[in-house]
Amino acid sequence: MADFTWPGEQLIAAAQEGDVEAAAALVSGSHPHVQRFAHSLCASPQDAEDAAQEALIILYRKIGMLRASGALASWMFRIVRNECLRRARLMLRSHGPVPDIVMPSFEDEVLQRLEASRVATAIAALPADQRRVLIMRDIQGYSGRMAADALGLSTAAMKSRLHRARTEVRRTLQGMPDPLPGAGHD
Numbered sequence: 001m002a003d004f005t006w007p008g009e010q011l012i013a014a015a016q017e018g019d020v021e022a023a024a025a026l027v028s029g030s031h032p033h034v035q036r037f038a039h040s041l042c043a044s045p046q047d048a049e050d051a052a053q054e055a056l057i058i059l060y061r062k063i064g065m066l067r068a069s070g071a072l073a074s075w076m077f078r079i080v081r082n083e084c085l086r087r088a089r090l091m092l093r094s095h096g097p098v099p100d101i102v103m104p105s106f107e108d109e110v111l112q113r114l115e116a117s118r119v120a121t122a123i124a125a126l127p128a129d130q131r132r133v134l135i136m137r138d139i140q141g142y143s144g145r146m147a148a149d150a151l152g153l154s155t156a157a158m159k160s161r162l163h164r165a166r167t168e169v170r171r172t173l174q175g176m177p178d179p180l181p182g183a184g185h186d
Contacts, residue, residue, distance in 0.1 A: 005132075005150065005151075006029070006030065006033060006072055006073055006132075007025065007026050007029035007030060007072070011025055011026055011029070012026060012063070012066070012072060015063045016063050016064050016066065018064075023060055023063060024060075026059065026060075026063065027056050027059055027060050030056065030059060030072070030076060031052070031056060033073065033076065033140070034052045034055050034056055034059075034076050034080060035048070035049075035052045036140055037052075037055075037076065037077050037080040037081075037139075037140070038051040038052040038055070038080050038083075038084065040140075040141060041080060041081055041084040042084040042087065042088075043084070043087070043088055043091070047084060047087045047088075047091075048084075050083075050087065051080055051083040051084050051087060052080065054079075054083050055076060055079045055080045055083055058079050059076065059079070068124060071124040073131075073132075073135045073139075074120045074123050074124050074131075074135070077120075077135075077139055078116070078120060081116075118173060118176055119169070119173065121172075121176075122168075122169045122172040122173050122176070123135070123169060125172060126165050126168060126169065129151075129161055130161050130162075130164055130165035130168065131165065132151060133147060133151065133153075133158055133161040133162045133165055134162060134165040134166065134169070136150065136151070137162055138166075144158060144159065144162075147162075
C-alpha cells in the first residue's frame with residue numbers, strides 16, 4: 001500500500017536548519033502529495049506537472065519560511081493552488097477570453113484569497129491527528145476507508161476525528177473577524 005503520510009516533523013526541522021539531505025528527503029517525501037494537489041487543481045495534466053515541480057522547488061528553497069512544521073500540507077496546498085491559478089491566468093492572457101467562462105472580479109478574488117487564508121489558518125491550528133484526517137478527506141479527496149487505512153485507524157475513529165476537526169474549523173472561523181467587514185456579506 002502507498003504511503004499517505006507527509007514527512008515527519010523531525011525531517012522538516014532538519015531541513016529548516018539547512019540539512020541538505022533532509023531537504024532532499026523532504027522534497028521527495030512530499031512529491032506524491034504535491035502531485036495529487038496539482039492534478040486536482042490545475043486545468044491540464046501538463047500544468048499539473050509544471051505546478052508540482054514549481055511547488056517542490058519553492059519547498060526546497062523556502063522551507064525555512066514555514067512557521068509550523070505541522071502546517072506543511074496546508075502550505076504546499078496554497079503554493080500549488082497559486083501556481084495553478086497563475087498558469088490559468090497565463091493561458092487566458094495568451095489565448096484571449098474564452099466564451100462562457102465568467103472571470104471573478106478583482107474584489108471577489110481578493111475576498112476568496114482572504115477566506116482561503118482564514119480557512120488555512122484554522123486548519124493549521126488543529127491538533128495534528130485531526131488536521132491529517134481533514135486534509136486527506138476534504139482537501140485531497142480520499143475516501144473514508146482509504147484515509148482510515150492510511151492513518152491506521154478504524155473507520156469510526158477516522159469519522160470521529162473528522163467530525164471534531166470540521167467542528168473546530170467551523171467554530172474557529174465563526175470566531176474570526178471578517179477580513180473586510182461589510183464587504184459582500186449582506
